[in-house]
Amino acid sequence: MSTDVAVLGVGMHPWGKWGRPFTTYGVHAARAALADADVAWTDVDLVVGGETVRNGYGGYVAGATFAQALGWNGARVATSYAACATGAQAIDTARARILAGLCEVALVVGADTTPKGFLAPNAGERWDDPDWLRFRLLGMTNPAYFAMYARRRMDLHGATSEDFAAVKVKNARHGLANPNARYRKEVSAEDVLTSAVVSDPLHLLDICATSDGAAAVVLTSVDYARRHGIAAPVRVRAVSTVTPTFPNTVLDMPNLSTDSSAVAGVPERTFKQSIAHAAYEEAGIGPEDVSLAEVYDLSTALELDWMEDIGLCKPGEAEAMLRAGDTTIGGRVPVNPSGGLACFGEAVPAQAIAQVCEVTWQLRGQATGRQVEGARVGITANQGLFGHGSSVLLST
Template identity: 40%
Template sequence: MRDVAIIGVGMIKFGKYPDRLLSSMGRDAVLAAMKDAGVQPKDIQAAYSGSLHGGSLLGQRIFKDLGMVGMPINNMENACSSGSSAMREAWLGIASGLYDAAIAVGSEKLSALGGGVLPMEREDIEANEGMVMPALYAMRARRYMEDFGAKPEHFAKVVVKSRKCASKNPYAQFTKETTVEEVLNSRMIADPLTLFQCCPTGDGAAAVVLCSGDKAQKYTTRPIWIKGSVLVSGRFINGFRDMTTPEITVRGSKLAYEMAGVAPKDVDLAEVHDAFSIAELLYYEALGFCKHGEAIRLIDEGATDINGRIPVNPSGGLLSKGHPVGTTGLAQITEVVWQLRGEAAGRQVKDPKIGLTHCTGGGIYGLDHGACSIHILAK
């Protein structure tokens, strides 16, 4: 397999754009990434488009008006992992030697769905009984409180950290700082999770340009190297689940660390799938940043703050930057690239060398999850 570098990234500000076409948002992200990379349309040999609700042939609609036609365009849906799955396929196409340069784009317009809770598939037994994602993560939170003594204040601290980071991110949906009291006093959604502890729906797009290692210096003097790229799907559940251990993330991260030749202690920053406050805490443990049951210690000590031992979600994460689902994985990649290049003004982690992104997707009755993609990047 060949070395693969990221040579350009771009995204639009997350928010709600009722009057914009989804394809035009994706196109803006593509143009920003290509400008950042210094490439022309003729340089791109393949494109990968990720979206959950993008409809038919979204990728073709994005690239048509840029004159990027005739090349292979792959449209991908993998729930919240759609964008990061597109990223992995672009990496694989180049690493295998099939292409020298490719682009991945994630685009989503959730405001068109009217807001509220995204529905689960009706064929899943739990969905027919009223199971939605906030309820699932509320159960995880209750179990974690019972097993490890967590308090609602611990969950609220995750949101406070998130909003503080997002206040320095011009691409974030929510940029106003908050307090523990405000988080806990926001409307209850699924006890103990309040409104501020649930990620918002919204619109957005992000794109990443990749090329083979031997071609990277042609375009840039600051390539970011893809050291690990992993995509795993859910496994059958046998018996009762440990609600405080996201098994799919544990499996995926082990594979990613092995591929990259690094350990959790080597990671300088991470962007993780904090769709709910409790989720971020669980992923501290599942990704190996601390032992099982110790996540509340990390949040109490400030270990995951911008200036902490292992900064997590310096972008503001899903909770504050936003979560236009098919875009999220590529927005995470974009943030880590900016951090590794020293371009995250106002929220810059000090001299990071290795960054990790983690994006999970969906839930299916009988499996431990739907999908999980993890990327490890290095400068």
């Protein structure tokens, strides 16, 4: 049985700090995706919304909120929440219903309006929430968290601040031609290294912003796409929403043993490595087949980690791959040709969907000014709170 579904349409609202209701962005992205698919809103029989908890009651029931804003058409609705993995889970919900034969045309929408400053956990005491604990008890906002990963990478693999700056330089260059990017300005390594230190060793330009924005995709059965006149659509080949494997309960710490199989009871892969592995396994595709990757660059250092986690290189080799130009457009496997979160910032329920939009444009050959030539397979990767995996594998 095929597990493929077709990506018939994609659309976005440009990222920025607009200060408007999240539904405004979501409706814009949804209409763009429907127009791209050449599908009428009245033909949509499922709407899956990415929940955005910061935006009140309407955000908690995002599927119905978007359906109402677009005009009630009788479609079934669902709402997904998995923090930064929300978009991938929403896509997986739609895919499951299509593959089950319960619907043919699904619209998946994620949108957010973010506050100024750092993203913080919602109000209330949650003593079993590690993120609440690090925010409330340790005062450790996200940049401090990112800095610990960066320092670990320096200690384990010899990464330098110059390597981190090179990631920002690359992504800023990629984002120049992206009309949906918030930041479209080339920067130099010196610009990064002389920007304010936010949390040592990370500078201001090493860290992504918080943004408003939206993204949407129209997913259909492959049969529907063919009947619609599209014989070879971009396909979702796999969606990974895996959780950690006990006893590796620290979500993404590497196993420092040189031979993990020699450590009884320790899983072969870290949680982050298992996210992409599950997608590859489901699709029957390996990292050697990947043409491009959109990964979760909350900080420049984290992009290097993700390159290894999704199998583009072995642990400790990401810096060499970056320095060789392999991850820039024109290189062996471009990473974040969209510009990544470095150019967009975080609009949490939308960002995993936005990654799928970018990969779709790339696989269609429609990424004007940033096109990865000959792109055939693309992978996305990020993760949400409490062990929500997030990876979508697409191919032509």
